[in-house]
Amino acid sequence: MRCRTEPCSGPEPPIAAEAAPTGVATEARDIVVTGRVQGVGFRPFVYRTAHELGLAGTVLNGSGKVFIHAEGPAAQLDQLERALVQQAPPLARPRLASSAAATLSGATTFAILASDAASEPEIHLPPDLFTCDACLAELTAPAERRYGYPFINCTQCGPRYTIITAMPYDRPNTSMTGFPLCDACRAEYESPLDRRFHAQPLACPVCGPRLEFVPVVGANLVRDRRGPIPEQGAGYEGGAVSPKAKKNPPSAVAPSVLHKTIAALRSGQVVAVKGVGGYHLVCDAANDGAVRRLRERKLRPHKPLAVMFPLRGADGLDAVREHLRLDALCAAALLDPARPIVLAPMAAPFRLSPSLAPGLAELGAFLPYSPLHHELLAGFGGPLVATSGNLSGEPVITDNAEAQLRLAGIADAFLHHDRPIVRPADDPVVRPMAGAVRTLRLGRGLAPLELELPATEPGRLPRPLLATGGHLKVTVALAWDRRVVVSPHIGELDSPRSNDVFNQVVCDLQSLYGVTAEVIACDLHPGYASTRWARARAHDRGLQLIPVQHHAAHAAALAGEHPDVARWLVFAWDGVGYGDDGGLWGGEALAGRPGAWLRRASFRPFRLAGGDRAGREPWRSAAALLWEAGSPVGANFVRDRLVPAGQDREQGSLLQLAHDAWQKGINTHESSAVGRLFDAAAALVLGRQTASFEGQGPMELEAIAAEGCLPLSLPLAADGQGVLRSDWAPLLATLTNVAIAPAERAGIFHETLAQALLDQVVAIRATTAFDAVGLSGGVFQNKRLTERVVARLGQAGIDVRLHEAVPANDGGLSFGQVIETMRKV
Incomplete structure (x- = not known):
């Protein structure tokens, strides 16, 4: 029989090893292992481990799982179960699905049996991983036939996701199909005890790439x-x-x-x-x-x-x-x-x-x-x-x-x-912060990221769901049954090539996993390319379309990573996200759970002139805050501090146009985004007039922020809809005070935002019960701010949760859209 994910070129004979003399077998167990256990050398690993423990029995692949029948002393069987998860090959991501007492067969050896493909497999795509120690030793050993060969690999390393053209994962279904194996490589490929047993990218200087x-x-x-x-x-x-x-x-x-x-x-x-x-x-x-x-x-x-x-x-x-x-x-x-x-x-x-x-x-x-x-x-x-x-x-x-x-x-x-x-x-x-390594961008080696959906009623998705993410740092996610797969980082959907790759990834995920989406989730923003694509696809194919508010998706993504929390208070802080009221949100505190969020707090909104240009021109955010607050230093500070030398006349005219538009409400949007507050602070403290990449000013501000600064107190009051609003205005006097060193002003800014968040938590806790506070959104890529927030909340005895595997930035939106819409499918 052939296994769909580790196919043989011919009949696969059983490979057996004598059980070590550890005494008479006292019990038998049938063990099922699921997860990423195909094409990663898992059967040879089980064989070697069982032999070392003196166990008898069999191991085989079937339906995308590994089935083990083991016989021996109870202690050794327990060791085997632990080893299956704790000592698995690096590429494997095994889960012990079941272990049950079985009937003793009297086996005296442990054998690798031919694979069973009687039913459709549970597909798990292995990502591309680094060169393993064994291959690295070969690469640098002059006596080895692959010495210096730049495409050496085995079942424990090398390309996977980037070379697969179709499933099952077989060499003809990879981009290695144009490289037929030489006799020496084929012998390795067909030997179950060789670490290159069914290594689909297998190659050598004679038969491989150049x-x-x-x-x-x-x-x-x-x-x-x-x-x-x-x-x-x-x-x-x-x-x-x-x-x-x-x-x-x-x-x-x-x-x-x-x-x-x-x-x-x-x-x-x-x-x-x-x-x-x-x-x-x-x-x-x-x-x-x-x-x-x-x-x-x-x-x-x-x-x-x-x-x-x-x-x-x-x-x-x-x-x-x-x-x-x-x-x-x-x-x-x-x-x-x-x-x-x-x-x-x-x-x-x-x-x-x-x-x-x-x-x-x-x-x-x-x-x-x-x-x-x-x-x-x-x-x-x-x-x-x-x-x-x-x-x-x-x-x-x-x-x-x-x-x-x-x-x-x-x-x-x-x-x-x-x-x-x-x-x-x-x-x-990735960025290490607050005691753990946090993913900022999914990519080679980490993606496709395979996760389990949280247990919900009825417990499984009734229909497959595709989520298209946002506009920046785009990923897409495919969910079905109890599974969700998040794609690698695609990028910004601003060019024809980016949109072509977006389409390719959408098709790839469905094709490789054998799942066709019947529901599409997208961002609420009508102008995003991913939203337009989702609407067109849903219309053309008669699919259900579910728009998801941007910050609800951020909050849901965090909840999906921490399913043990029932009642949340999530702070979703970022640069911009389309709000339920059509405004540009980005400093939101959402209470509840996925699918049932209430906006409990935010920041004082301000009118931002220039539309999308504000993200590339931080001076616009700074000017908007000064104008909004009626700051006495506003006009002079913008003119004198934010205008590059030699451009006074041209920039002065631009400032006047921006101010006129701001006063008349032309091309302006109300924003509550903390990301724009960071932009403004960077402009006021560092003179960062324009940004050549997203987040430049905030990153520079974080880099110089001094330690040991004291926070300012920001007023907190409810607006007409009962949403608590922190007022940023008291920060302006400090941010514009050139007598204070830039490092100190930057430090005060970070400490003040951390304190403002704590103040909101305390105020919300008086009326709303929650089990944990969560931090999501691109602003919480800032290590300085995040660690100060975690420290303050920890001192107050509040449980704090952050992202780990899923990015806090917009790269996590697709996963969040899946979690947010689970109960609506």
Whole structure:
């Protein structure tokens, strides 16, 4: 029989091991393991573990689960059950579904049986994970046949999600279909005791993908070897390894290709390197000129750049410690199997380029996760900038020809390979804060994120549901039965390519999991591209459409991560979200539970002129606050402090136009968004007139905020609808007082917002019962603010919950939309 997720090329014989002499079997158990247990080496792991414990019995795959019959002493059977979950292979995410007493069969061996595909499997897609220790040892051992081979992998590592074209997860259903296995690889693939047993991306220098280095001279690409950019799977004829490939395997050119790439990096060039989920733009992280050129060409003047560090030292982190201060949380996050980008504080003195994260105190660092990265870093000898190979806000580029077309004005050279990337997966980003590692961006290694829906009546979704997220940091989520899957980060839906990838991800999730959505949830904002798509799809296919208010989705996402809490008070603070009243909300306190939220508190609203421009031009938020409050320093401060030298006349005219529009209510919207308060504070304290990326001013404000500052008291009163409103006006005198150091003003601002939140909690608690306070929304990516809020609430004896696996920002909206609409489907 064939298993849909670990298919055999022929009949799969039982593989047996003699039970160790641990005495007569005293009981038997039938154990069922669910979760991500297919295609990750789980059966060989069970076999080895049972043999070590001296157990007899069998293990087989079936219906996407693993079925174990084990016989032996009770203590060893208990150890087996613990090991199944606690010692599972890194790629596995097992759940012990059941364990029941069984009839003794008198077995004397433990056997791997042929897979049973009698019924449809419970599909779990494995993500792409880092190069395991065993493959890394092979990669660096001259005697091994895969020595230096940049595509080495096994069942414990390598690409998965980014190469799957269809289910079941079989090599013909991956982008490796163009690379037929050589005899040596096939022998590994078919041996159940080999760590490459059914490793679908399996490859070697004889039969696997190859590299190509393409330099750019002027406006022209210069081929490193004759022929076009390698076709995906080129070098193979008629489904077999070509005679040319056998005579001159790809590895024969790999050293030359890598040497040329490393030489280009050492000379200060920018190289576009094709990786696992897309291209990186790579340069020397210590070469300020190279970093500046990358910024100029990519039109990314300030947004921080991620840096990839080589493995060094006993735990692999010595190279990182030379430049960053790592606590236990940061170290653990860097070594996580997903190998995420981790935000960590810079060390002093900081010896890498000062242009990596200008104005900030933290740097995004990550470790190499592919063998190609290991080879590049080992040859280069130091850290490398490795930022997404894309145009601003778009998904990362995956295709060779598209990369050369769209990145030719940025890169000095290209390092391609011919293994196709089926779908993009950008690097994940996490930030350790408030005692745990918090996900800021879902990506390669963390996504698709598979979660269980909270238990509700009737307990299962009656119809499959698709949630389309928001407009920025977009993810989509697919939910059915008791399951929900959240996609990797897609990006902003501002370009045709972003919308194409959005469509691809929507189709992929449904196709790969074999689920067709019958209900669509979307954001309430009528102008979002995701909302327009959802409305059109629902109309065309006759599907139920459920719009979800933005901050209700944030609150529900947090509730979905913490199903043990029944009654919530969630603070959803962000830059903007379409409110039930058509206003721009963003400083909301919502009480209740998913599907039944009440708006209990917010901030004093202010009229914001300029529409969407306010997010890119923080001076507009600052001016609006000063005008709204009637501040005596307002007009002069805006003119004198927010206007760049030499632009007085032009900017003065713009300010006058903005003020006139604000007074007349032209193109203005009422906002209660804390994110806009942060923008205003950054403009008033730092002179941050414009922002080149989302959140620039708030991030810079956090970076300089002094410790030990005392909060101001913000008045709190109910409005006409009974919503408590904190008044930000008392902050203005401090924020505009240039006699106070900017660091102190920034510190006071953070402390005041933390105290304002506590004041709202105390006031709401007088009339509303809740079990926990939650923090959601993009503002709570701010470590300084979040930790101050957690500390104040903790001192008051209040249980505080934050996001962990699901982003607090808009990347978590799709999951929140699922949770919010569960009872409405």
